[in-house]
Amino acid sequence: MRGQGVAVATAAHLLDRAGFAFAREPGLRRPVPVIMLSDPALALLRDVFGKPALFADRPRIEHRVVKWGSAEAVAMPHGAVVVSEDDLAAALDPTGGCDPGQVQPRFTIEAMAPFSCGKTLRFGERISATARVTLKANAPARTCWIEAVDAGWLFLIPDGFGQAWLLAVGGNPQSLAHDAPLIGPLIDALEHTGGQFDTSPRMLAQLAGDNWLACGTAAIAFDPICGDGTAQAAREGILAAAVVGALASGEDPALLSTHYHSLLLASLRRHLQLSLPFYANGGAGRWWHEQYAAAKAGYEQTTALLARLPEPRFALHGFDLVRREQAA
Structure with missing residues (x-):
């Protein structure tokens, strides 16, 4: 297991709980200064890690005010907590794992470069700063x-x-x-x-192979304009651990690889679709037109790529992947 972040921490926790031996290569990561964890994302992390009081003592956000395009500012209810990425990493740090010399890896979860797939699909260029x-x-x-x-x-x-x-x-x-x-x-x-x-949406052209899969923001990244990146990363970790479990139970590696890649591709396509109205209505200047065109091209490209893939053969049942006919 290579890299760090919410996706890796989630996968490591679930693999450790299921009794798998694994080694971790944490690498280096430049943390973002602050994360606003929505209540649904927080509930997901509490459930996965068995920590019902996780971040209960942190500052809360209870309202959101949005001024977008020519519209007047609108206030609405919101539920979230504010944490630093360092605090999030410390709270989710898995206790499992072995010394790398004690494990002969048969499967690798990659969350940092170099990846087994070197090509990245990038949809726009949105340079950001804090x-x-x-x-x-x-x-x-x-x-x-x-x-x-x-x-x-x-x-x-x-x-x-x-x-x-x-x-x-x-x-x-x-x-x-x-x-x-x-x-x-x-x-x-x-x-x-x-x-x-860079906060532009992007993903590796291939997110899984017979003996590896990629996850985390270095492998697939969403624009912060909509969606919840932390919840997305947790879901990637859940799916990654489920793939490992299905492999151990004898499922076909090629089918699992296709399933994993297609689900994450579909999640990015959905994200691009949701972001289109924001970039269509945010402003009338050149920057907004360029970002809308990039998001639209990304949505069309991911739609075409997804159309070439088969329907998902598996479904999550709890934290396990099972054949769809068994889950029905």
Whole structure:
């Protein structure tokens, strides 16, 4: 098992619980500064890891305010907790695993480069950056804000202690915040940003083979504009562990490889489909037109790729993969 993150931690936990021996090569990972875990994602992690009180003491987000395109700002209920990626990794750190010298690997779960498949399909180029923000005294502590501006969009996530993290997609945080009538006035001070990173949706051209599969954000990544990346990563880990279990029970490796790849391809296609209205309505400038065109091309490409694959032959029954005819 190579790499780290939620997908690997989930797979390792389930494999350890099922009695599989495995070795871990954690590698290096540049953590994101903050994660907003939605209540459904948190419930999934609590269920998988058997931790019903996971992050019960962390700052909560209870409202979301969105200003998108020409529409007025809209406030709506929201349920989430705010954690750092380091805290998330520590909470989910699996206790299982063996010394690499004690295991002769028959199957590899890959969550970091180099991958068995070297080709990546990329849908757009969305350069992003984060900045640490001090909020104005009157900014609600349990509200997050999302705003589209001419050259990109912003996501402001409070930490519950008077500060927040600002994600800027499409430009640097200072410039985008300057043009943001909703988010800009909430900021009292904005620190210099760190390095830039890519938030464009992408995936390896092949996500599984006879003796390997790939998971995690290095293998398949979603745009933060919609969906829940943490829940997606947990589901990848569940599916990865289930594939290993099905292999051990004698299922066909080629069928399992196709099933795993097609399910993750379908999840990215669905994500691209959901993101299309956001990029269609976020703004009228060149950047928005380019990102909409990239998302549309990605949706069409993943649709065509998925059409060439057979219908899924397996279904999850709890944390196990079974033939669909058995699950019916």
